[in-house]
Amino acid sequence: MNDTASFAEIVWAGRPTRIEYQWIAPARSSAPLLVFLHEGLGSLSMWRDFPERLCDAAGCRGLLYSRPGYGRSTPRLAAETWDVDFMHRQAHEVLPALLEALEHDAQQEPIWLFGHSDGGSIALLFAAQHPQQVAGVTVLAPHILVEDISVSSIEKARDAYVRTDLRERLSRYHDDPDSAFWGWNEIWLNPAFRNWSIESEITSIDCPVLAVQGHDDQYGTMEQIRGIARRLPQTELLELSACGHSPHRDQPGPLISAVTDFIERHTKGDKP
Numbered sequence: 001m002n003d004t005a006s007f008a009e010i011v012w013a014g015r016p017t018r019i020e021y022q023w024i025a026p027a028r029s030s031a032p033l034l035v036f037l038h039e040g041l042g043s044l045s046m047w048r049d050f051p052e053r054l055c056d057a058a059g060c061r062g063l064l065y066s067r068p069g070y071g072r073s074t075p076r077l078a079a080e081t082w083d084v085d086f087m088h089r090q091a092h093e094v095l096p097a098l099l100e101a102l103e104h105d106a107q108q109e110p111i112w113l114f115g116h117s118d119g120g121s122i123a124l125l126f127a128a129q130h131p132q133q134v135a136g137v138t139v140l141a142p143h144i145l146v147e148d149i150s151v152s153s154i155e156k157a158r159d160a161y162v163r164t165d166l167r168e169r170l171s172r173y174h175d176d177p178d179s180a181f182w183g184w185n186e187i188w189l190n191p192a193f194r195n196w197s198i199e200s201e202i203t204s205i206d207c208p209v210l211a212v213q214g215h216d217d218q219y220g221t222m223e224q225i226r227g228i229a230r231r232l233p234q235t236e237l238l239e240l241s242a243c244g245h246s247p248h249r250d251q252p253g254p255l256i257s258a259v260t261d262f263i264e265r266h267t268k269g270d271k272p
Helices: 050-058 086-101 118-129 148-163 166-170 177-188 191-195 223-231 252-267
Strands: 006-012 015-024 033-037 061-065 111-116 134-140 209-214 235-240
Touching: 006 086, 015 050, 015 086, 033 050, 033 118, 050 061, 050 252, 086 118, 111 118, 118 134, 134 252, 148 166, 148 177, 166 177, 209 223, 209 252, 223 235, 235 252
Parallel strands: 033 061, 033 111, 111 134, 134 209, 209 235
Antiparallel strands: 006 015, 015 061
8 A cells, every 4th residue: 555645535435435645746836736536446555656757757746546445545336336327427426526625726736537437437527527627637547438349358357346355455555445346347247238339429528639559458449549639639649569458567658658748738728
């Protein structure tokens, strides 16, 4: 676990909720703020040193946090299940509440979003809902619809959690690994989730978008990011070879270079 993290208190889902968070390079007070949104089994600490490397390369400040149910944030209640709109609620309720608790006015100082997998979807939903608060979005292996490959891999993850040491490994990053795993796994495998899509909702995004996908991603195909590009002509695509579901782990060098260039160009107001 990350011992340098702090905690913010918000009210969410009708109860006080603790959010684990960490600033990167807060002394860069006039630099762009890059907010990191983790994957479906991720947490603040699972990013490891990547956010610091990216912020140093791009000259940014950073904000990492663990969503409710993950890391050292408040876990799910024992009987709590997530609904089909769980990513919408993170984008429309949790992130705005966290920014308010941390006294960051994104209306006055728009943020840059960096989301991975479910976090990428949440980033897109936030940018669609709050266009004046977002300067740009980078998404890694985002989901804009549910594909068969996603469901198949999530079924395999369920078997691994039950039959292997996956639970033990996740306990290094989550105070309550069952909260993190089953909240994510059960809703993704719920038949009601099979028709989930944000394809129409993202069309209101007007900020620059960098969409990244690995050719070997076991959780999604290139249709995820190409579908974004068809709907948002300002999208820049980065398709990476020798890369699975986690480009920041599999191809950190090319990714850092691409994101740094993306932020620099659009901070200066240049167009792709």
